[in-house]
Amino acid sequence: MSAxxxxxxxxxxxxxxxxxxxxxxxxxxVGFFCTYVPEEILYAADILPYRVAAPGCTQTTxxxxxxxxxxxxxxxxxxxxxxxxxxxxxxxxxFTNSCxxxxxxxxxxxxxDPKRLPLIGFLDVPKKVxxxxxxxxxDEMSAFRGNVEKAFGVKxxxxxxKKAIEVYNETRxxxxxxxxxxxxxxxxxxGTETMKVLLAATTTPREEFNRLMKKLLKEIKGREGVSNYxxxxxxxxxxGCDDPAYFDVMEELGGLVVTDTDCFGSRYFWKPVQIIEDDxxxxxxxxxxxxxxxxxxxxxxxxxxxxxxxxVRNFKVDGVIFQTLINCQVWGGxxxxxxEEMKKAGIPFMELDREYALSGTGQLKTRVQAFLERIEK
Amino acid sequence: MAEHPNVIKxxxxxxxxxxxxxxxxPEKAQGLGLLGGLYLKAAGAHEKGEPTAWISFGIPPEIxxxxxxxxxxxxxxxxxxxxxxxxxxxxxxxxxxxxxxxCSTNRIPLGLALSGDAPLPNIWVVQNAPCDSIPGxxxxxAKYFGIPYYSVHVPYVNSPLGYEYTARDLxxxxxxxxxxxxxxxxxGRLKGAVQHSSRAHELMLKIREMAMLVPTPCSLNxxxxxxxxxxxLAGTPxxxxxxxxxxxxxxxxxxxxxxxxxxxxxxxxxIYTVPTYSPGLIVDYMANExxxxxxxxxxxxxxxxxxxxxxxxxxxxxxLAQKVCNMPMTRExxxxxxxxADSALDxxxxxxxxxxxxxxxxxxxxxxxxxxxxxxxxxxxxxxxTLNLETDFIDGRVTPGEAxxxxxxxxxxxxxxxxxxxxxxxxxxxx
Numbered sequence: 001m002s003a004x005x006x007x008x009x010x011x012x013x014x015x016x017x018x019x020x021x022x023x024x025x026x027x028x029x030v031g032f033f034c035t036y037v038p039e040e041i042l043y044a045a046d047i048l049p050y051r052v053a054a055p056g057c058t059q060t061t062x063x064x065x066x067x068x069x070x071x072x073x074x075x076x077x078x079x080x081x082x083x084x085x086x087x088x089x090x091x092x093x094x095f096t097n098s099c100x101x102x103x104x105x106x107x108x109x110x111x112x113d114p115k116r117l118p119l120i121g122f123l124d125v126p127k128k129v130x131x132x133x134x135x136x137x138x139d140e141m142s143a144f145r146g147n148v149e150k151a152f153g154v155k156x157x158x159x160x161x162k163k164a165i166e167v168y169n170e171t172r173x174x175x176x177x178x179x180x181x182x183x184x185x186x187x188x189x190x191g192t193e194t195m196k197v198l199l200a201a202t203t204t205p206r207e208e209f210n211r212l213m214k215k216l217l218k219e220i221k222g223r224e225g226v227s228n229y230x231x232x233x234x235x236x237x238x239x240g241c242d243d244p245a246y247f248d249v250m251e252e253l254g255g256l257v258v259t260d261t262d263c264f265g266s267r268y269f270w271k272p273v274q275i276i277e278d279d280x281x282x283x284x285x286x287x288x289x290x291x292x293x294x295x296x297x298x299x300x301x302x303x304x305x306x307x308x309x310x311x312v313r314n315f316k317v318d319g320v321i322f323q324t325l326i327n328c329q330v331w332g333g334x335x336x337x338x339x340e341e342m343k344k345a346g347i348p349f350m351e352l353d354r355e356y357a358l359s360g361t362g363q364l365k366t367r368v369q370a371f372l373e374r375i376e377k
Numbered sequence: 378m379a380e381h382p383n384v385i386k387x388x389x390x391x392x393x394x395x396x397x398x399x400x401x402x403p404e405k406a407q408g409l410g411l412l413g414g415l416y417l418k419a420a421g422a423h424e425k426g427e428p429t430a431w432i433s434f435g436i437p438p439e440i441x442x443x444x445x446x447x448x449x450x451x452x453x454x455x456x457x458x459x460x461x462x463x464x465x466x467x468x469x470x471x472x473x474x475x476x477x478x479x480c481s482t483n484r485i486p487l488g489l490a491l492s493g494d495a496p497l498p499n500i501w502v503v504q505n506a507p508c509d510s511i512p513g514x515x516x517x518x519a520k521y522f523g524i525p526y527y528s529v530h531v532p533y534v535n536s537p538l539g540y541e542y543t544a545r546d547l548x549x550x551x552x553x554x555x556x557x558x559x560x561x562x563x564x565g566r567l568k569g570a571v572q573h574s575s576r577a578h579e580l581m582l583k584i585r586e587m588a589m590l591v592p593t594p595c596s597l598n599x600x601x602x603x604x605x606x607x608x609x610l611a612g613t614p615x616x617x618x619x620x621x622x623x624x625x626x627x628x629x630x631x632x633x634x635x636x637x638x639x640x641x642x643x644x645x646x647x648i649y650t651v652p653t654y655s656p657g658l659i660v661d662y663m664a665n666e667x668x669x670x671x672x673x674x675x676x677x678x679x680x681x682x683x684x685x686x687x688x689x690x691x692x693x694x695x696x697l698a699q700k701v702c703n704m705p706m707t708r709e710x711x712x713x714x715x716x717x718a719d720s721a722l723d724x725x726x727x728x729x730x731x732x733x734x735x736x737x738x739x740x741x742x743x744x745x746x747x748x749x750x751x752x753x754x755x756x757x758x759x760x761x762x763t764l765n766l767e768t769d770f771i772d773g774r775v776t777p778g779e780a781x782x783x784x785x786x787x788x789x790x791x792x793x794x795x796x797x798x799x800x801x802x803x804x805x806x807x808x
Contacts, residue, residue: 072742295512
């Protein structure tokens with residue numbers, strides 16, 4: 001089986017074989033929702049960090065008892081799955097104040113059924129980056145480290161933490177190598193395939209994932225590459241576009257997704273975590289806050305726009321599809337400036353307001369088709 | 378080419394004129410006069426080329442008054458909705474540029490800016506609380522219009538460490554404002570502003586106590602504009618005089634010198650916002666048809682204790698930081714739901730409400746996701762029912778007044794029944 005097939009297989013269903021194997025060893029799995037959670041701390045405690053999503057969720061009847069149509073469909077879908085018991089294989093959850101909807105999901109779950117998915121920690125992630133907020137987040141992470149130790153009766157030593165950072169940095173480096181290959185005129189991997197690789201990264205033990213990534217990189221370097229595309233696309237925006245079906249629609253129509261600035265994609269791994277030998281927590285705090293940012297970081301809009309432009313340049317992008325989840329206020333508001341900056345830079349730009357689950361592709365196809373016709377070379 | 382109107386100046390002129398209307402109660406008239414004066418000052422500063430600032434509500438206006446910069450709370454430009462038919466144009470214009478699920482109070486300044494009908498400020502200071510709309514849109518607006526921008530980060534929960542953290546950020550903000558405007562903070566003036574603000578907070582607490590009395594001598598009808606005044610004018614003597622007047626008139630009602638406007642039969646606590654539109658179909662309707670008095674709303678629930686003694690600079694900054702973190706909405710909406718529930722329970726229990734109304738603004742995602750938990754807790758702990766009402770509290774097109782009234786009719790019937798049943802039980806128990 002090819003590495004790509006193996007990685008794809010890991011994305012089938014919520015609980016893949018690697019997780020089952022992990023648990024069979026008596027080890028724990030803890031879910032999280034946001035890339036600002038320092039997974040390394042969990043991994044150093046021999047706990048598998050699992051990025052929670054709700055693939056295939058088509059209705060939110062139970063969740064809608066607690067949330068309403070004004071809340072985002074990603075969060076309502078995750079809440080639905082949590083209430084249905086679909087995450088019961090998890091040993092707990094970690095939350096952040098990522099956005100209003102996610103933090104309220106934490107409130108709801110810990111209030112109505114605190115034992116089902118115990119809250120292992122709640123990190124107050126600052127919404128700006130400066131010396132004070134870095135110090136604040138360092139303390140939050142340290143408290144989280146203590147919570148993990150207490151909840152699972154383990155000791156997160158500096159040696160284990162450093163090792164975890166190195167393992168995670170290796171993942172970051174391998175994913176970046178994969179993206180580098182996508183810069184080619186004929187990239188050896190499609191956007192849909194890449195999305196599957198990224199999804200595997202969110203749920204698979206790192207050593208195993210890194211092994212498969214090395215194998216994948218070797219395998220695809222020999223591939224012929226995709227040449228029959230009409231335009232090179234980039235997915236930008238927020239809300240975490242984790243459904244390969246979206247990419248599939250775009251690529252079936254002749255677009256080729258060559259990069260992104262999404263939190264399931266490049267923003268997750270673009271910069272390594274800095275190892276500060278005498279203060280690993282400080283290195284983590286600095287690196288997590290100083291990564292390509294989510295729109296929740298209110299003082300980083302210039303950096304966000306620059307990052308989009310840099311990706312467009314480096315990946316020879318013909319057009320940007322800026323997707324936001326309906327009701328996502330942090331990213332919805334950003335449109336005003338990002339649209340304008342793209343216009344000034346002469347970068348073709350398509351806005352896509354979407355629900356979490358792709359239901360009915362007709363309208364999406366029409367819009368993407370029109371966009372491709374506009375930018376096709 | 379037609380010249381753009383200056384809406385801020387227009388608001389100043391209209392509110393100032395309204396404040397002279399003898400048909401209005403002194404509480405309303407003076408409140409509108411204060412707002413009118415503020416907007417005229419802001420417009421005047423702009424015309425004279427003096428620095429002007431937009432600030433998020435919660436950012437201490439005291440600091441800006443002490444720097445001789447007129448602070449206009451950007452979200453409070455929603456007061457334009459007090460003039461019928463004026464706000465829709467700006468909301469619609471903004472909705473062409475950003476999605477309609479962005480808060481309408483954020484879309485109003487955007488619409489004003491896009492239309493060119495409001496002069497843009499020289500600087501803008503925002504904070505991350507109470508909701509995602511602010512960091513999401515304000516940073517984009519600042520970028521789009523080229524307005525220098527500073528963001529204050531308020532931690533997720535209140536704590537002594539959090540207050541110190543916020544105080545440090547406020548000091549950094551002051552240095553930034555000084556750099557941008559060339560205006561230096563005069564610590565002596567800040568002391569004066571903090572003293573005025575402290576007195577204003579003391580009066581807010583006294584008005585709150587007064588509003589809790591049965592029957593209330595100080596309902597929402599009288600105290601509605603207190604919040605609007607405080608978020609922009611705290612630190613000025615004008616707001617102290619205004620609040621003193623509200624308090625004195627409530628005292629006069631209590632001592633029989635002034636009549637109570639309506640005979641109180643039911644008591645209502647608005648545990649969040651109150652629609653600004655169609656009062657005749659909502660707040661006034663409830664009062665006139667059912668004797669249901671709206672006692673207060675969450676935004677008026679300012680609980681920061683006044684300062685004690687003569688504060689030095691560090692102590693003032695810490696007090697102001699406490700204010701930032703405890704500003705209504707910032708306190709309730711940014712952190713765990715229990716904080717909001719406790720605040721709502723405080724309004725229901727201490728104000729002895731027969732019913733609570735959660736008028737949930739459609740854009741307030743966090744509050745809608747807590748609404749059921751809060752409603753259940755109020756029923757469980759206070760035995761009081763809550764009406765969860767979906768509105769856009771500024772834009773009456775989302776849930777028109779008639780639709781709100783229809784829901785109120787059912788709710789009024791429910792709390793009337795509850796009250797009768799309570800009274801019957803009490804009578805039976807006393808026999």
